[in-house]
Amino acid sequence: MPTYLYGLILSDSADRVPRDVRGIGAGVVRVLTGRVLSAVVGTVDAAPERATLELVTTHDAVLQAVVNAGITTAAARFRQTFADDDDARRHVEEHGERIARVLQEYAGCVEMRVLLRDTDPLAAGVAVPSAARISGPGQAYLEQVRAQHARVTHLALAPMLGPMIQAERVSMLPDDRGVVFAHLVKRDRVPGYRDAIQGHPALAHATVVGPLALYSFAEPEP
């Protein structure tokens, strides 16, 4: 039976993973323990054929249960399925070194996310210089990508949050729907982090999500 990967944790946390969590296809979530790195997995009938909202929500809920148990967790991207446990172990061993390094470096951290709609002042207030002349749909698309990139690179909450966060990554939701600030935060600093975000006038309408598994920080900085 195929093995589905939800996330990766350091092996010294493996015995703290809750035993009663159900994942995709209602399969019980379990841990494949390795020397340094362990995989949070479940057994599925088959690899998910396509992404659905239910599957995506279940994937995230499994990771949430692990994070709620106080474990620093690197989220696996959706839909990684292996022939069996041995195949999954092989892949974890092969790629595990870089992930183990990240988890060791970020031990005790969670990911927090600040969501701003495109109409919120901070997200909307960034002026982006436009290209001089657009001559076709190809250039228009490239210009759109460039403008998005330019907006993102102008945005940062890190100066305001200071040492409350370890790192920040900024991205945009599709179709310019909003801006996402992903922050790496020590668990014991989460209450202060929330207060800082909620107390900032420009972030009055921001939505704060977390604590989450490390999604944006699961891989080393590109």
Added chain:
Amino acid sequence: MSRDPLLDDDAYEPEQLVLSDLVNRVLDKGVVISSQITISIADVDLIHLDLRVLISAVASLERRAAANAPRADVPVRADSQR
């Protein structure tokens, strides 16, 4: 790309923003250790279709609930719950 009119108004509420972020982070972020992982554009389109259907359904339910809610100016008898 044009924006979806269902989501393209001031009613793009925090819950919808949270769902949209959830879908995007699970599909687009996180560790990749399998070379066979592929999320096609069709997948992303389909899941956004799911999202639109869900949001639309929630909006309909809320409208229905509001329409069926007892009016404050109509007295409700204590035995009317049976």
